[in-house]
Structures are given as C-alpha cells and as structure tokens.
Amino acid sequence: MTEVVAGIRDEIVGKLEQAMAERGLDVLVATSPENVAWASGAAPPSQKTVRSRLAAAIVPREGESELVAIALEGPVVRTQSRLDSIRLYEEFVEDPVLVFADSLRQRGLEEGVVGVEETHLSQADYGKLAAALPGARLVRADELLAELRMVKTPSEIEAIREIGGAAERIAGEVCERFGAGSTEREIANFVAERYTEAGGDGLTMLVVGSGPRSAVVNAPPSGRVLEQRDVLRLDIIGTKGRYHSDVARTAVAGEPTGEQRRVYDLLHGVHRRCLAALRPGALGSDVYGIYRRAMDDAGLPPYHFVGHGLGITLHEDPFVNALSAIPLEEGMVLCVEPLTLLEGRFGMQIEDEVLITADGYEPFTEAGGLMRMGR
Amino acid sequence: MTEVVAGIRDEIVGKLEQAMAERGLDVLVATSPENVAWASGAAPPSQKTVRSRLAAAIVPREGESELVAIALEGPVVRTQSRLDSIRLYEEFVEDPVLVFADSLRQRGLEEGVVGVEETHLSQADYGKLAAALPGARLVRADELLAELRMVKTPSEIEAIREIGGAAERIAGEVCERFGAGSTEREIANFVAERYTEAGGDGLTMLVVGSGPRSAVVNAPPSGRVLEQRDVLRLDIIGTKGRYHSDVARTAVAGEPTGEQRRVYDLLHGVHRRCLAALRPGALGSDVYGIYRRAMDDAGLPPYHFVGHGLGITLHEDPFVNALSAIPLEEGMVLCVEPLTLLEGRFGMQIEDEVLITADGYEPFTEAGGLMRMGR
Numbered sequence: 029m030t031e032v033v034a035g036i037r038d039e040i041v042g043k044l045e046q047a048m049a050e051r052g053l054d055v056l057v058a059t060s061p062e063n064v065a066w067a068s069g070a071a072p073p074s075q076k077t078v079r080s081r082l083a084a085a086i087v088p089r090e091g092e093s094e095l096v097a098i099a100l101e102g103p104v105v106r107t108q109s110r111l112d113s114i115r116l117y118e119e120f121v122e123d124p125v126l127v128f129a130d131s132l133r134q135r136g137l138e139e140g141v142v143g144v145e146e147t148h149l150s151q152a153d154y155g156k157l158a159a160a161l162p163g164a165r166l167v168r169a170d171e172l173l174a175e176l177r178m179v180k181t182p183s184e185i186e187a188i189r190e191i192g193g194a195a196e197r198i199a200g201e202v203c204e205r206f207g208a209g210s211t212e213r214e215i216a217n218f219v220a221e222r223y224t225e226a227g228g229d230g231l232t233m234l235v236v237g238s239g240p241r242s243a244v245v246n247a248p249p250s251g252r253v254l255e256q257r258d259v260l261r262l263d264i265i266g267t268k269g270r271y272h273s274d275v276a277r278t279a280v281a282g283e284p285t286g287e288q289r290r291v292y293d294l295l296h297g298v299h300r301r302c303l304a305a306l307r308p309g310a311l312g313s314d315v316y317g318i319y320r321r322a323m324d325d326a327g328l329p330p331y332h333f334v335g336h337g338l339g340i341t342l343h344e345d346p347f348v349n350a351l352s353a354i355p356l357e358e359g360m361v362l363c364v365e366p367l368t369l370l371e372g373r374f375g376m377q378i379e380d381e382v383l384i385t386a387d388g389y390e391p392f393t394e395a396g397g398l399m400r401m402g403r
Numbered sequence: 404m405t406e407v408v409a410g411i412r413d414e415i416v417g418k419l420e421q422a423m424a425e426r427g428l429d430v431l432v433a434t435s436p437e438n439v440a441w442a443s444g445a446a447p448p449s450q451k452t453v454r455s456r457l458a459a460a461i462v463p464r465e466g467e468s469e470l471v472a473i474a475l476e477g478p479v480v481r482t483q484s485r486l487d488s489i490r491l492y493e494e495f496v497e498d499p500v501l502v503f504a505d506s507l508r509q510r511g512l513e514e515g516v517v518g519v520e521e522t523h524l525s526q527a528d529y530g531k532l533a534a535a536l537p538g539a540r541l542v543r544a545d546e547l548l549a550e551l552r553m554v555k556t557p558s559e560i561e562a563i564r565e566i567g568g569a570a571e572r573i574a575g576e577v578c579e580r581f582g583a584g585s586t587e588r589e590i591a592n593f594v595a596e597r598y599t600e601a602g603g604d605g606l607t608m609l610v611v612g613s614g615p616r617s618a619v620v621n622a623p624p625s626g627r628v629l630e631q632r633d634v635l636r637l638d639i640i641g642t643k644g645r646y647h648s649d650v651a652r653t654a655v656a657g658e659p660t661g662e663q664r665r666v667y668d669l670l671h672g673v674h675r676r677c678l679a680a681l682r683p684g685a686l687g688s689d690v691y692g693i694y695r696r697a698m699d700d701a702g703l704p705p706y707h708f709v710g711h712g713l714g715i716t717l718h719e720d721p722f723v724n725a726l727s728a729i730p731l732e733e734g735m736v737l738c739v740e741p742l743t744l745l746e747g748r749f750g751m752q753i754e755d756e757v758l759i760t761a762d763g764y765e766p767f768t769e770a771g772g773l774m775r776m777g778r
Contacts, residue, residue, distance in 0.1 A: 154526035
C-alpha cells in the first residue's frame with residue numbers, strides 16, 4: 029500500500045470510528061458506489077451498471093472491516109480495497125444482502141445498531157436485510173456519511189489537487205495543439221490519452237462542445253469540425269484513484285469576436301467575485317447570489333447552480349445554489365463554475381477547483397483570460 | 404414520430420395495459436433506467452450517475468401517460484419520449500417523488516393500485532411515495548416488468564437486429580484494417596466512429612483486449628501495441644435508440660498458433676451446439692450444461708454464464724447459466740457467448756445474437772472460423 033493510500037485509509041477509518049462512537053452506531057454498511065469507494069477505496073466496475081451486483085463497505089466501530097463484492101470483480105477490488113478483508117460472492121448463487129448479514133453475524137453484530145443508506149438501498153433489499161437480522165436496529169446513515177465526506181482529509185486534498193492540476197494542464201495543451209479544422213473527437217481522443225498518462229482511472233464525462241454545440245448542456249464530443257471564431261467549451265471530468273477532477277475552460281479558435289470577449293470577461297469577473305466570497309462560514313446561497321445577479325443584470329441566461337463540492341462524487345454537498353444552507357468549512361473542496369449558454373450560438377464556462385482554508389480559499393486550478401486556440 | 408418509434412410505443416403500451424388489467428393494477432410508476440426507457444423511450448442522461456435525479460414513466464391502465472424527468476434534461480427527453488406528456492421538475496426545488504405523487508393525483512389515481520419497482524426505488528423514496536399517497540396501495544411490479552420485457556415486440560426485434568448487424572460488420576472491418584503494430588486505442592476509436600455512423604447512441608462498454616489482456620474480463624482499450632500472433636478479443640456493446648448490441652469476436656494478428664486454433668475451434672463447436680439447443684421450452688440451464696461440460700472435458704476455464712437476454716439492458720432475463728429456470732419463448736432475443744480466459748496468456752469469446760422462433764432460432768449475427776487480422 030502506498031503512503032497516500034495508507035494515509036487516506038487511516039484518516040477515513042478514524043473519522044468513521046469517531047462518528048460512530050458519537051452517534052451510538054455499532055457498524056456501518058455503506059452500499060452506494062460513492063460511499064463504498066470512500067470508505068474502502070474500491071469501486072467494483074459493474075456496481076453502477078448492473079443494479080443487482082451490490083457491494084458493501086462494512087466498517088465496525090471496533091474490530092475488522094470488510095469489503096463485500098462480486099467474485100468476478102475480485103481481481104479489480106483486491107488492488108483497490110483498503111479494508112482488512114475482502115469477501116466475494118458468486119452472482120446468481122448467493123444473494124449479496126444475505127452475505128452482508130452474514131458478515132455482520134461473524135462480527136457478533138447481529139443485534140447491533142447498523143447504519144445503512146436508506147437513499148441507496150432499495151425497498152426490497154432493505155426489507156431483506158431487516159428480515160435477515162431480526163435483532164438488529166437499522167438506522168439511516170445517509171446524512172452522516174454526506175457530512176463526513178464534505179470536509180476532506182489531508183490525503184484526500186492531495187489526491188484531488190493532483191488530478192485537478194493535470195486536467196488544467198491538459199486543457200492548456202488542447203488550446204496549443206488544436207484549432208480551426210480540428211474535430212471535437214480528435215480533441216476528445218487527445219484528452220483521454222493525456223488523462224490516462226496522468227494516472228487517471230479514466231474520464232467519466234468529457235464535454236467537448238464547439239460552435240453552437242458549446243451551448244448544449246453536457247455535450248459529448250462529436251465529429252464536428254471547428255471553424256474560425258468557434259467557441260470551444262471543454263469540461264474535463266474523470267477520476268484518479270476514485271477522486272474526481274472537474275475543470276472547464278472556454279477558448280476561441282483564432283480571433284474572438286467583440287461579443288465573445290465581452291461575455292467571457294463578464295463571466296471571468298463574476299468568477300473572481302464568487303471566489304473572493306469563499307471562506308469558512310460563507311453560504312453557497314450568497315455565492316450563488318453574486319453570480320445570479322450579475323447574469324440577470326447582463327441579460328445572460330443563468331444556470332441553476334454555480335458550484336458544488338467535489339470528491340468521490342462529481343457533485344456533492346455543499347452545493348453552491350440558491351438553496352445552499354450549509355456554511356462552508358475549512359477543508360471542503362469546491363468547484364466554482366459560472367456558465368452561460370446562449371442557445372444556438374455559443375456557451376461559455378469557467379470552472380476551477382479550490383480548497384476552503386482558515387481565512388479564505390486556495391486555488392487548485394486558476395483560469396485566466398479567454399483562451400485562444402491555434403495551430 | 405417515425406414508424407418504428409410509433410410501432411414500439413403502440414406495442415409496448417398495449418402490452419402494459421393488458422398486463423395491468425390482468426393483474427388488477429391501475430397504474431404503473433416505472434423508475435429504473437431500464438423500465439423508464441422501455442415504457443417511454445426516454446433515457447435522461449444523468450439518471451444513472453446522479454441518483455437523486457429520478458425519472459418515472461407513469462402509465463395508467465386507462466388514460467394518458469406521462470414522463471417525469473429533470474428540467475435540465477428536458478431538451479433530450481423531448482426528442483425521445485413516446486408518452487402522452489412530459490412533466491419536468493426543478494432540481495433542488497422540487498422532490499421528484501412528490502411530483503410522481505402529484506401526477507397520479509391529477510389522473511385521479513391517488514387511491515389506486517400502483518405498481519412500483521421495489522428493487523429500484525430506495526427505502527427512503529418508497530416511504531416518501533407511500534406517505535404522499537396514503538390512500539393508494541403500492542404493489543411490487545418488478546417481476547411483471549421483467550417478464551413483459553423478456554419477449555420482444557416486432558419493432559423491438561427489428562431495432563435490436565439492426566444495431567447487432569452493424570456491430571458485427573464493424574468487427575469485420577477491424578480485422579481488415581488493423582493488425583500487428585496497431586494499438587488497442589486506435590481500434591477503439593475506429594469502432595466508436597463507425598458505431599456512431601451506424602446511428603448508435605454510443606458505446607456503453609467496449610472490450611478491446613489484445614495479447615494477455617484478451618484474458619482480462621471486461622478489458623477496456625489501452626495503449627498496448629498488438630504483436631504478431633496476439634489474440635484480439637473485441638466485444639462491441641452499445642445502444643441505438645436505447646436497444647443494445649452485444650457482439651464479440653476473436654481474431655489473431657497474423658498466423659495463429661496451433662493452440663490458438665484448437666481452443667477457438669473447440670469454442671466454436673460448443674457455440675454451435677449451444678445454438679442448436681435453442682427452441683421454445685428449452686431451459687438456459689441445459690444450454691449452459693452443454694458449454695460447461697465441454698469446457699470441463701477440455702480442461703479450459705469456464706465462465707459462470709454462457710448467455711443472457713438482450714434488449715433495453717445488456718444483461719436481462721432469461722439468463723443462460725446453471726440456475727436458469729425460465730423456459731425459452733418465441734420472441735426472446737438472446738446472446739450466446741462461450742468464453743474462456745487463460746489468465747496471463749489469451750482469452751477467446753464468440754458472441755452472437757439470436758431470436759427464438761417457433762421451431763428454433765434465427766441468427767442476427769453469425770460467427771465463422773477464427774478471424775485473421777492483417778494490414
């Protein structure tokens with residue numbers, strides 16, 4: 029186990045043990061892909077696509093932790109899991125929920141207070157787990173887990189900083205290498221290759237939208253050929269060691285128009301004002317207000333959020349939207365991403381990753397002026 | 404709406420209405436990505452990745468159907484949905500489950516018998532829906548939906564046949580164009596491009612495993628360069644109009660070794676014997692037995708299934724494994740895919756798609772002998 033991985037394990041298991049002691053939980057059974065990954069380090073590849081292939085990170089307040097996963101993905105999770113043991117189940121032969129129950133019995137926790145994820149575990153599986161452990165008390169742990177994941181540990185911060193910085197460098201390389209005449213798909217292939225070279229697990233979503241497609245939400249790359257004065261909106265979303273990068277840049281092929289400059293400069297000013305408002309105690313809703321008012325004043329279409337927490341998941345608490353009531357805390361990692369989409373014409377977005385510090389924020393990435401593509 | 408789309412809609416809604424009448428259901432609230440796609444034609448892009456972004460296909464036994472989806476994906480689902488209306492909710496502002504309840508109330512079904520997916524709807528959301536509709540009776544519809552989806556309608560059969568045939572052609576083109584010296588990633592880019600040209604929505608999983616990587620389960624493409632006598636295992640999994648293709652081929656760069664020929668020919672013989680056993684009334688477990696005995700006799704590592712239903716999801720009932728107890732029926736579409744993975748050396752797989760007919764099967768794709776790559 030590398031130093032970073034051991035650091036993350038000790039920090040996260042420590043946080044979990046302390047939280048369970050405070051809340052009177054005996055054991056946590058995390059089943060959502062994000063909390064399995066956070067608590068164990070492992071991401072069984074098919075848990076998201078085949079719903080019956082459940083996995084669980086079982087972390088008792090005292091004693092040995094265990095990852096439960098599907099046998100055919102044993103070779104993958106063995107290289108990833110930080111927990112004390114791994115238990116594999118045979119698809120179709122064993123019911124994963126009954127294997128979770130058995131793992132708890134082996135730990136003497138069949139009558140314990142068991143934290144489960146009620147917003148992840150299906151109605152059917154919840155009923156099965158409760159029936160298999162009639163002496164246990166199942167309690168909802170969803171909010172506890174979200175809260176624990178919000179403030180990152182030192183090793184998590186390093187992991188996010190590293191892949192975020194790589195995404196920013198790759199965006200810069202795209203502008204140097206590509207321009208009018210390139211296709212969105214060529215750009216996408218280049219980003220994918222560089223991201224892998226940077227040690228990334230892979231891209232989970234890549235937005236490469238050029239010309240009018242830059243105004244399409246979450247536009248995947250197409251075969252479209254860039255023309256002079258096209259806007260390119262690039263959003264590099266992927267993971268390394270299960271932690272996300274999410275960095276967006278806006279560029280123009282060749283010489284920008286006056287309107288393109290004006291919209292970008294306005295967005296860039298909003299971006300800096302949003303960042304300047306970040307500090308412990310600030311509310312996401314206040315930061316969103318800065319963005320929203322500026323867009324309304326300029327008559328530009330706003331988006332329904334201007335930022336979000338970043339970590340094991342792409343979008344997590346604290347959100348930066350009109351309703352955010354969670355005060356920022358030191359150690360949170362946020363994306364701040366003013367965006368405006370002028371349908372049928374062009375869309376622009378400036379997205380940076382930052383760490384909330386004791387007296388403000390520290391940028392992991394830092395956008396400058398409107399980028400020019402050229403080759 | 405095109406003819407095929409209208410055909411699928413009428414066929415599926417007709418099946419649903421009849422099944423609800425038979426089972427005493429007043430309305431179906433399908434929430435899993437697969438059943439939303441099947442009943443409505445729509446696949447809101449982020450429902451699989453952001454769990455809180457629920458969608459529902461609401462289909463009453465009588466009266467107008469409705470798709471509920473997140474507002475920011477309105478432009479996407481409008482081009483896809485076949486239901487009578489679309490209702491969009493604002494993320495963070497509205498709770499999708501309460502919007503489902505409201506849609507039922509507007510249909511006068513708040514005291515009805517409501518079919519829900521207990522293996523998809525979370526414990527928390529199920530509780531919320533039950534509380535919002537205190538006069539309704541929620542009943543489990545999971546098995547009913549799986550059963551209805553197993554036997555495909557004529558328009559569904561055409562949709563699957565078409566994209567399956569395209570996947571097979573693309574695999575043939577890969578063998579003609581690539582060979583020793585090519586990289587897995589070059590092959591992957593070519594497949595992705597051709598798949599889009601064939602009208603595909605995109606690849607959902609692409610296996611491009613060469614040399615020892617051909618023996619890795621679900622190997623994504625890497626930068627590995629193919630060498631002479633490398634095995635290439637290619638599995639082209641994607642969708643067109645939400646229906647899957649899943650076709651795998653095995654090839655060798657240059658002249659195969661004697662061992663490679665022997666393993667392939669054995670697998671190909673098993674494949675033909677499995678196919679010959681397909682007919683209405685046959686059990687998947689018997690077909691799996693043919694494969695399993697042959698692998699055991701030859702001392703080759705078997706896989707835990709040798710086929711599966713194919714449709715809106717990649718793996719669906721009826722499975723072809725040791726436990727399959729569902730008799731085959733006319734109109735089912737299956738993949739049959741004998742596979743053997745010789746760890747650290749090479750893996751081979753032959754996967755074809757077939758339709759179960761009144762007296763046997765009809766192939767959508769048809770593998771021949773060991774393919775040779777060469778350029």
